[in-house]
Amino acid sequence: MTTKYVLKLYVTGQTSSSQKAIKNLENIIKHELRGLYQLKVIDVLKEPRLAEEDKILATPTLTKILPRPIRRIIGDLSDKESVLLGLDLTVE
Amino acid sequence: MEKKLSKIPSGIPGFDEISHGGVPKGRATLVSGASGSGKTVLSVQFLYKGVSDFKENAVFVTFEETPEDISRNIKSFGWNIEKLTREKKWAFVDASPDEGDNVEVGQYDLGGFLARIEYAIEKVGAKRIAIDSVSALFTNFQSSGIIRRELYRIIRRLKELNVTCLMTAERPTEDGGVSRYGVEEFVSDNVVLLHNRLNLRGERERTVEILKFRGSGHDSEEAPLIVSNIGMNMYPRPKPKLCGKGFTEKISTGVEGLDDMFFGGVYRNSTTLVSGASGTGKTVSTLHFVIEGASKKEKSLLIEFEESPDQLCRNASSFGWDLKKYVDEGSLQLIAHYPEDLKSEQYLKIIQDLVLKNSAKRVALDSLSALERIYSEEKFRSFVIGLNAFLKIQNVTSLLTNTTSQLLGLSQITETHLSTVTDNIIILKYVELGGKMRRLLSVLKQRGSMHNKELMEYQIDPKKGLDILGPFKGVENLLSGSARRVEIRFDEEAAETEFLKESSEGRI
Numbered sequence: 001m002t003t004k005y006v007l008k009l010y011v012t013g014q015t016s017s018s019q020k021a022i023k024n025l026e027n028i029i030k031h032e033l034r035g036l037y038q039l040k041v042i043d044v045l046k047e048p049r050l051a052e053e054d055k056i057l058a059t060p061t062l063t064k065i066l067p068r069p070i071r072r073i074i075g076d077l078s079d080k081e082s083v084l085l086g087l088d089l090t091v092e
Numbered sequence: 093m094e095k096k097l098s099k100i101p102s103g104i105p106g107f108d109e110i111s112h113g114g115v116p117k118g119r120a121t122l123v124s125g126a127s128g129s130g131k132t133v134l135s136v137q138f139l140y141k142g143v144s145d146f147k148e149n150a151v152f153v154t155f156e157e158t159p160e161d162i163s164r165n166i167k168s169f170g171w172n173i174e175k176l177t178r179e180k181k182w183a184f185v186d187a188s189p190d191e192g193d194n195v196e197v198g199q200y201d202l203g204g205f206l207a208r209i210e211y212a213i214e215k216v217g218a219k220r221i222a223i224d225s226v227s228a229l230f231t232n233f234q235s236s237g238i239i240r241r242e243l244y245r246i247i248r249r250l251k252e253l254n255v256t257c258l259m260t261a262e263r264p265t266e267d268g269g270v271s272r273y274g275v276e277e278f279v280s281d282n283v284v285l286l287h288n289r290l291n292l293r294g295e296r297e298r299t300v301e302i303l304k305f306r307g308s309g310h311d312s313e314e315a316p317l318i319v320s321n322i323g324m325n326m327y328p329r330p331k332p333k334l335c336g337k338g339f340t341e342k343i344s345t346g347v348e349g350l351d352d353m354f355f356g357g358v359y360r361n362s363t364t365l366v367s368g369a370s371g372t373g374k375t376v377s378t379l380h381f382v383i384e385g386a387s388k389k390e391k392s393l394l395i396e397f398e399e400s401p402d403q404l405c406r407n408a409s410s411f412g413w414d415l416k417k418y419v420d421e422g423s424l425q426l427i428a429h430y431p432e433d434l435k436s437e438q439y440l441k442i443i444q445d446l447v448l449k450n451s452a453k454r455v456a457l458d459s460l461s462a463l464e465r466i467y468s469e470e471k472f473r474s475f476v477i478g479l480n481a482f483l484k485i486q487n488v489t490s491l492l493t494n495t496t497s498q499l500l501g502l503s504q505i506t507e508t509h510l511s512t513v514t515d516n517i518i519i520l521k522y523v524e525l526g527g528k529m530r531r532l533l534s535v536l537k538q539r540g541s542m543h544n545k546e547l548m549e550y551q552i553d554p555k556k557g558l559d560i561l562g563p564f565k566g567v568e569n570l571l572s573g574s575a576r577r578v579e580i581r582f583d584e585e586a587a588e589t590e591f592l593k594e595s596s597e598g599r600i
Contacts (some may be wrong), residue, residue, distance in 0.1 A: 010539075011203075012201065012203030012204065012207065013203075015201065015203065017198070017199045017201065018203075020198070020199075021198075023524075024198075030443050031329075044203055044204045044207035044208075045207055048207045048208055048210070049211065051204045051207055051208050051211075052185070052186075052208050052211065055186060055187065055190060056204035056208070057187060057202060057204050057205040057208075057229075057232075058194070058201065058202055058203075058204060058205070058233065059200060059201060059202075059203035059204045060200060061200075061204065062111045062494035064253060071195070072195065073194070073195045073196075073197055074194050074195070074196055074197070074200045074233075074320075075196050075197040075199060075200045076197070076198035076199045076200065077197055077198055078197065078198035078199070079197050079198060079199035081195045082195070083197055085195075086195040086197065091432055
């Protein structure tokens with residue numbers, strides 16, 4: 001039974017933490033989620049309305065929508081283990 | 093050379109006086125207070141009035157309550173935020189708490205927050221923004237260094253956008269630092285404190301204090317603050333400007349014999365104090381005074397703290413005065429109720445508003461003692477001075493009554509601050525003569541003119557009201573015993589001396 005991860009990553013333009021977060025997340029996705037994911041990257045500068053809807057304050061913010069429960073992680077995601085923990089993923 | 097700081101009207105009555113102009117334009121002002129001090133009401137009012145009175149659209153950033161809660165609570169003031177939102181004059185940024193904590197991994201900033209603020213400002217073309225409260229940012233995020241830096245960045249951006257910002261912050265205790273987390277360090281130019289203390293009588297006293305406004309003046313004292321059903325009001329201590337017009341014209345008190353004692357009546361713009369024990373006719377004197385005005389189409393205002401409206405009207409009609417007629421005509425305004433409900437600061441404002449609204453030329457108040465009974469000496473004094481100063485500036489002639497106990501009478505009057513603030517003083521007393529109670533009236537002083545110093549007998553005539561019969565002639569020991577009488581004369585002289593001394597020193 002494959003579970004699909006639905007993730008949203010909010011960033012602010014091209015700031016260094018935004019770029020780091022994208023890179024770190026791609027890394028995690030490649031190694032840990034193995035294609036079972038759906039990721040949307042949202043730039044708050046371009047789409048502030050979405051940021052308002054999801055009540056985003058800090059960037060970067062990674063939100064795991066599925067599977068439940070919803071989880072939020074803020075920061076450039078530089079510590080892989082903490083990110084996995086935050087996403088309820090265990091490292092095998 | 094530093095440009096003078098420009099300010100915008102705050103929308104909170106009283107604040108613009110305390111701050112010498114309002115809230116600094118295009119800058120961030122910090123409002124810090126403990127919970128319950130009124131921060132949220134103040135910030136909402138600042139925005140709401142900004143839209144309704146000054147056509148400046150608003151963004152409200154809320155961290156504590158949801159936008160729905162705020163809109164609902166504010167309805168009790170009669171303000172409709174939903175309507176403003178529909179009309180695109182108001183936008184919320186909802187930063188109220190979500191379920192769950194944030195997990196922090198690595199570096200972050202408040203880019204999302206800033207983007208949302210800018211979006212909201214642009215959406216409604218806002219010129220005012222309130223953030224309630226900034227302290228929540230420190231509670232919600234672990235890195236205070238990041239939060240400080242980002243707040244600074246946001247404030248700078250708001251300045252670039254020329255939006256005036258009010259930020260609220262929490263104070264953990266009344267007498268601790270300015271705010272939790274030291275927010276004031278970087279919003280340090282303009283800081284306002286809201287206090288919420290228990291006074292000696294166990295009552296809550298809220299006050300406002302401007303700690304600093306960079307580059308501009310402001311009052312340094314604390315001023316009382318009240319939140320009523322129409323919003324927040326502040327009451328700076330009135331600074332009596334001694335610029336009332338000089339005395340020239342004399343007008344009637346409504347009591348013929350009394351006008352004679354003043355040699356033609358009391359000066360327009362003067363304040364007359366009628367002091368006496370209960371039952372001596374003080375309320376009747378106020379009725380004379382306002383009816384005289386109303387019947388000559390002079391707008392008059394009667395403020396009655398000792399009797400209910402019904403009692404007053406019955407009282408008046410028993411002398412043949414139809415108060416209702418004058419009220420319907422518009423030449424008489426009447427407030428009658430017991431003063432326990434509101435605080436003295438509210439009364440001053442209510443009276444001021446009524447006088448201004450109706451361009452009243454005569455004001456009578458019965459009695460000051462009803463307020464003195466309830467309020468601290470400080471507040472009572474503030475009220476009397478403030479009222480007097482206001483009435484002088486508005487060129488209003490006033491009659492104020494004061495209830496004294498039978499025994500103390502004159503000496504009490506001359507010792508109180510009331511005697512320095514009033515221009516004319518009338519004493520009403522009971523005296524015992526030949527086994528009967530008689531009534532005695534005396535004019536103790538009239539500033540700026542001579543007066544009849546004789547002790548007069550009067551009665552309260554069912555058809556005429558106060559009726560001055562004539563001097564107590566050929567009678568000695570009017571006030572129970574010769575020792576007493578001498579004492580009274582001495583007091584009169586002392587009072588006159590005091591009055592002359594103060595006149596020559598140029599005090600009021």
